[in-house]
Amino acid sequence: MRGWAVTAVLGVLAALTRMIGLGSPTDAGTPIFDEKHYAPQAWQMLGGGWIEDNPGYELVVHPPLGKQLIALGELLFGYTGWGWRFSAAVCGTVLVVIVVRIAMRMTGSLLLGALAGLLLVADGATTVASRTALLDIFMTVFVVAAFAALLVDRDQVIGRLSCAAAEGRIADSPLGPRLGFRWWRFSAGVLLGLACAVKWGGLYYIAFFGLLTVMSDVAARRRFGVPRPWRGALARDTPAALASMVLVPIGVYLAGYWSWFASETAVDRHLVGTGPTSTIGPDGMFSFVPDALRSLWYYSAHVLTFHSELTNSAGNRHPWESKPFSWPMSLRPLLYYYADGEDATGCGADECVRAVMMIGTPAMWWLSLPMLAWALWKIVTRRDWRYAWIVVGYGAGILPWLVSLDRQMYFFYAVPLAPFLVLGLTMVAGEVLGAPSPAASAGPAAPPARRGRVRLRADRRTLGAALVSLYAAVVVVNYVWLWPILTGLPITAARWQAEMWLPSWR
Numbered sequence: 121m122r123g124w125a126v127t128a129v130l131g132v133l134a135a136l137t138r139m140i141g142l143g144s145p146t147d148a149g150t151p152i153f154d155e156k157h158y159a160p161q162a163w164q165m166l167g168g169g170w171i172e173d174n175p176g177y178e179l180v181v182h183p184p185l186g187k188q189l190i191a192l193g194e195l196l197f198g199y200t201g202w203g204w205r206f207s208a209a210v211c212g213t214v215l216v217v218i219v220v221r222i223a224m225r226m227t228g229s230l231l232l233g234a235l236a237g238l239l240l241v242a243d244g245a246t247t248v249a250s251r252t253a254l255l256d257i258f259m260t261v262f263v264v265a266a267f268a269a270l271l272v273d274r275d276q277v278i279g280r281l282s283c284a285a286a287e288g289r290i291a292d293s294p295l296g297p298r299l300g301f302r303w304w305r306f307s308a309g310v311l312l313g314l315a316c317a318v319k320w321g322g323l324y325y326i327a328f329f330g331l332l333t334v335m336s337d338v339a340a341r342r343r344f345g346v347p348r349p350w351r352g353a354l355a356r357d358t359p360a361a362l363a364s365m366v367l368v369p370i371g372v373y374l375a376g377y378w379s380w381f382a383s384e385t386a387v388d389r390h391l392v393g394t395g396p397t398s399t400i401g402p403d404g405m406f407s408f409v410p411d412a413l414r415s416l417w418y419y420s421a422h423v424l425t426f427h428s429e430l431t432n433s434a435g436n437r438h439p440w441e442s443k444p445f446s447w448p449m450s451l452r453p454l455l456y457y458y459a460d461g462e463d464a465t466g467c468g469a470d471e472c473v474r475a476v477m478m479i480g481t482p483a484m485w486w487l488s489l490p491m492l493a494w495a496l497w498k499i500v501t502r503r504d505w506r507y508a509w510i511v512v513g514y515g516a517g518i519l520p521w522l523v524s525l526d527r528q529m530y531f532f533y534a535v536p537l538a539p540f541l542v543l544g545l546t547m548v549a550g551e552v553l554g555a556p557s558p559a560a561s562a563g564p565a566a567p568p569a570r571r572g573r574v575r576l577r578a579d580r581r582t583l584g585a586a587l588v589s590l591y592a593a594v595v596v597v598n599y600v601w602l603w604p605i606l607t608g609l610p611i612t613a614a615r616w617q618a619e620m621w622l623p624s625w626r
Contacts, residue, residue, distance in 0.1 A: 123230055127220045130237035134216035137241055138209040138250040143201035145457055145474055145608035151204060152476065153456040155253040159204035162190035162253070170379035171386045180387060181423050185317035185376045186255035204253040211261040212250020216240050218261070219539050222268050223546050225275070226506045232553070236546040238592060239484060240539060242599035245450065247606050248478040249535045252456060255319050256535040262315035263325050264539045266308040267513055270329060273304035274336050281344045295355055296346030302360065305333060309364040313372025320427075321533070322369075328516035330365040332509065334358055339505065374416075381412055388419040431526045438528060444521040447534035448488035450480030451624050454531040457608060467610040475616065476608045478531055480538065482621065483591075483598040484545060488537075491544040506547060514540040549591065553584040 146152060151159040161172045161180070170188055172180050193206030219240050224233030240246060249257040277299055284290055284297040312329065315322030337357040341349035380386045392411040406414060430436050442452035457476040464474040492514065495507040517536040521529060554577070604611045605619050620626050 123224055123233065126230060126234050127217055127237070130220055130234065130241065131213055131217045134213045134237070134241050135209070137247060138212045141607055141609075142205050142209055142251060145459070145476065146201045147457070151201075151253060153252070153254075155204060158187050158190055158255065159194070159199075159253045162187045162204060163194050163199050165191045165379075166195055169383050169385075171383050173383060173385040173387065181426050182255060182319055183317045183373070183376055184380065185314065186258045186319065188379075189258055189318075190253050205251055208253060208257045209250050211257050212246060215246065215250075215257070215261045215264060215539065218264050218268050219542060222264070222271060222539075223543060225268075225271055226509075226543070227546065227550050229550065232546050232550050235549055235588065235592060236542050239542045239545060239595060242595050243481050243484060243538050243542065244599065244602050244606050245478055245480040245485075245531070245535055246538045247599075248456065248476060249532060251607065252476070254532060256532050259315045259318040259322055260536045260539065262311045262318065263322065263513075263516075263536055266311035266315065266325065266329060267509075269304045269308035269311060270333055270336075271509070273302050273308065273333070274340070276302065276304060277337065277340050278343075281340055285344050290344055290346060293352075294347040295352035296341045296344070296349065298356055302364070305361065305364045306368060308333075309366075309368030310372050312365065313369035314376070316369055316373045317376030321536075324520045325513075325516045325536075326365060326369055328512050330361065332512045333361055333365065336505070337361070374413075377416060380416070388415055388422070391415045391418055427527075430528045432528060433526050436528045438530070440530065441528050442531045443525055443529060444518050444533075446624075447518060447531060447537060448485065448492075450482065450485040450531065450534075451622065452531060453477050453479040453625055460613070464610055467612050467615075469612040471613045472610045473613055473616040474608050474610050475605050477605045477619075477625075479602060479606070479625070480534070481595060481599050481602065483595040484541060487545060488541055491541065491548055494548055495544055507544070510540050510544045510547065514544070549588045553588050554581045556581065 147156075150156070164172060165184075165188060170191070171184065172187070189207045189211070190204055193208075193210075194203040197203035197206055216237050220233050220237035223236035224230060227233065246257070246260075249260070280299050281290070281297070289297055308329065312322055312326050315325060334353060334357065337353040338349050341352050346352050380389060383389055389412075392414045409417075440452075440454050442454070446452045455475065455477050457474070459474045460472065464472040466472065492511065495511050498504040498507045499511065514537055517534065517540065521527075521533065602619065603609070604615070611619075
């Protein structure tokens with residue numbers, strides 16, 4: 121009950137930071153930055169069968185689910201800043217709640233779970249993502265929820281193997297026992313399918329998380345003494361894992377196009393038999409595939425072509441683009457909105473500025489590389505599975521992008537890194553904090569040497585608590601300092617310059 125009470129408090133705090141002043145700023149009542157793509161498309165969905173059927177939207181380069189979620193907010197609050205940002209704010213709040221529960225499960229500590237929630241609340245990147253009508257926060261919440269589901273699945277697998285070991289059934293077969301249907305892994309597949317139905321970047325997490333769950337099964341079987349853990353995992357776990365982590369996401373992704381399939385006017389919906397190429401003609405080697413799926417295939421290939429050609433070498437450059445090697449330390453943030461002069465007043469000075477800039481809170485993001493180095497050290501030297509899971513989640517959000525550095529990219533692609541960064545920092549904080557003192561063994565009857573060790577551990581714990589508390593306070597203060605440029609509040613021109621800590625932030 122205390123755990124859920126702490127989770128609720130942090131959820132309320134997240135909701136406040138994500139929703140206070142949510143309707144501002146706007147561009148004279150219209151969306152800002154890339155909201156100008158998604159907010160009007162979502163608005164059209166409300167009256168157009170939940171699809172973007174306007175021929176002017178031929179450049180529809182992402183699946184429909186994220187825009188449908190934005191449309192739900194617009195359904196409640198109309199075509200206003202509150203309307204097109206409300207769903208993102210809700211998802212940003214849910215993301216904090218999920219991370220709190222993940223941290224509690226991974227560390228077994230209510231205190232560290234609360235710390236993880238506080239750190240994520242105070243993250244500038246997820247704050248801005250939760251207060252703007254872009255798609256990345258939706259994909260992120262589905263990805264992190266899938267990670268949480270796989271974490272519960274891991275615990276259930278260990279529980280089932282423990283039961284088999286207690287009953288003496290581990291060695292009945294060299295492959296180990298069968299584990300039955302795994303609903304949490306199935307749920308992870310559904311959630312990853314939803315992530316892909318928002319943005320194709322979810323595909324990377326299918327690959328990384330799929331490999332993660334197989335390796336976790338191997339480790340669990342080895343832990344309980346299965347004679348052939350690799351063969352057992354490959355024969356008894358992997359086929360079902362492929363179904364849950366590949367086939368299920370494909371099915372969910374296709375279901376995300378339900379309104380497109382049902383439409384008569386959706387872009388490229390009825391292209392088979394009428395299109396310009398033999399690829400989608402009435403005949404050919406793929407004629408056995410239903411016409412609707414072949415039309416979707418062509419439509420998706422068109423989208424893929426757009427993304428593949430959005431490169432610097434093709435002349436596509438943006439003043440605020442960034443490359444993935446700059447993301448871990450938030451070296452090149454992203455300016456969403458800027459106004460001065462008559463468009464920015466109320467700061468109490470003659471010259472005011474209003475800006476929204478996506479910046480990862482430096483007190484956290486500047487520790488990304490040390491955190492990753494420590495995590496890799498713990499994986500190699502201590503075989504700590506918790507760090508391995510966090511590194512896999514973090515790696516899925518950045519490693520695939522390093523392959524295509526010529527592509528035009530932005531810092532909002534790094535939003536999925538934030539929850540795994542927070543979990544990694546929380547794990548490190550747990551080590552700084554140290555283990556609780558076994559006070560029961562330090563009574564008067566205990567030997568002096570034991571009492572001394574207990575006192576030393578208590579002092580170590582006190583020092584660790586002080587350091588962790590100090591760090592949390594620094595993060596919160598850093599976040600409060602950034603708050604005006606995360607939310608578009610009016611500030612003086614001098615304060616705006618003071619916010620720009622690095623030349624690359626300008």
